[in-house]
Amino acid sequence: MSQDKKIPKPVTAQSLRNAALRYLDRFATSRENLRQVLMRRVQKSHYHHNTSLEEASQWIEDLLDKLQDAKFVDDLRYAEGRAGALHRKGTSQRVIRMKLKEKGIREEDINQALDALREETDSPNLERDAAIALAKRRRLGPWRLPEKRKAMRDKDLAALARAGFSYDLAQDIINASTVEELEKFTNN
Incomplete structure (x- = not known):
């Protein structure tokens, strides 16, 4: 039993406005991201109904200007x-x-x-605070069970490196002997 895909209705300026307001009701977003969301609708409509891309793009720009003026998009x-x-x-x-x-x-x-x-x-080191938050959330380094710390050291370092932290910072956090040692530096 194959299910036929539902063909979307052709977009109009009003349907784009309604879609934008529904999206903004659910998500905080940037102007460019909302443009991309709406353009995906337009492209589907263009594929199925040969909607004019130029006209729909103008509708989107006008709508985005109005939403930005009304502070719905900032x-x-x-x-x-x-x-x-x-x-x-x-x-x-x-x-x-x-x-x-x-x-x-x-x-x-x-x-x-x-x-x-x-x-x-009001922290002197945002990167360190963020790295500690990630290590705590992922249970890396001093948050890991003591019997597994040594075996997982390289994997913990790699996790912090993949998250965008420097090797030196990752080493400082993973090599800390206790959670209290890290929190002492964070609270000062």
Whole structure:
């Protein structure tokens, strides 16, 4: 029994507006990311109904301008929120920068978001804090069971390196003898 795929309705300016508002209701997003989401709808409509790509692109740009004027889409606010959330998860600044660029955030907004994060956390070393958060969340280094630490040392180092942290920082965290030793430096 094969299921026929449902053919989407042709897009209109109103259907794109409705789709954008539904998307914004569920997700925080950047202007560029919302453009890509809406363009995927347009491309499906173009494939099935030969919708004009130029006309639909203009509808999207007009809609994005209106949403930005109404502050439904604010790249700087999105970048600040996303940078904070990623940092708390234990993401390195390098990876935060990359993920924001993937969402179409401008370099100036990324820099402002990272500056705001530094001010908000009031920490002398954001990278170290993020690496510790990741190690704690993934149970690496001093959070690992003592009998498995030595055997898993290289894998723990590799996990921090893949997350974008420097080798020296990863070594400091993985080689720490206790959790308290790491937290002592974090709290000062």
